[in-house]
Amino acid sequence: MFNTNRDVDSFAIPEQLRVDQLSFDGHSVTVHASTSDPAARCPLCARLSRRIYGCYVRTLADLPWCGAAVRLRIRVHKFFCDEPTCERRIFAERLDDVARVYARGTDCQRGALEWIAFALGGEAGARLARELGLLVSPDTLLNRIREAPFAEAEEPGRAVEGDPPAAPGRRQGQGYLRMDRGQS
C-alpha cells in the first residue's frame, strides 16, 4: 500500500508526470496525473514555450495491476508557439517518456502487446492478453507485428533501433524472434 504521493511517483511513474489521485471502481484502476513541467518545446521549431493556451485530458491504457486494468488520465498542456517564423501557433506537449503521439496506450503496454504478438500471434495472443487483463483484439496484435520496424542486430542480443521495449527482467534486444517482412 502506498502511503504518500512520493511513494507512488518513485514506484513506476515517469519523471515527466505527477500523480494527483488513484481511484479503483472494483474492476479497473485509474491513475489521475498531470505533467510536472509547465513548459514544452514546439514539435515543429523546437522553441521552448511557457505560455499556456489550455489543457486537455489524455487517456492511455497501461499494464494491468494485480489483474485489474489500469488506465492513465493525464492532464496535458497546450502551449502557444511564439516563434514568429513557425507555422505552428498552438501545440500539445508530448509525453515522451510515457506514450507516442496519438497512441491510446502507454509505451509499456505497447511493448507488452508486441511481446505477446511475436510469441503467440493474433488469436492465442489475444486470449493470453485477456487473461492478463489486457483487452486487445487478434487483429490489433497482428498489426503490432506488421508495424514493428525490423533491422538485423550486428550481434546476438544487441539492441537495435526499432526494438520493442525490453520485457521486465530482460535487456532490450534480448530474446527476440526476428522475422523478415513478407515472411508469414
Ligand SMILES: [Zn+2]
Ligand atoms: Zn514552433
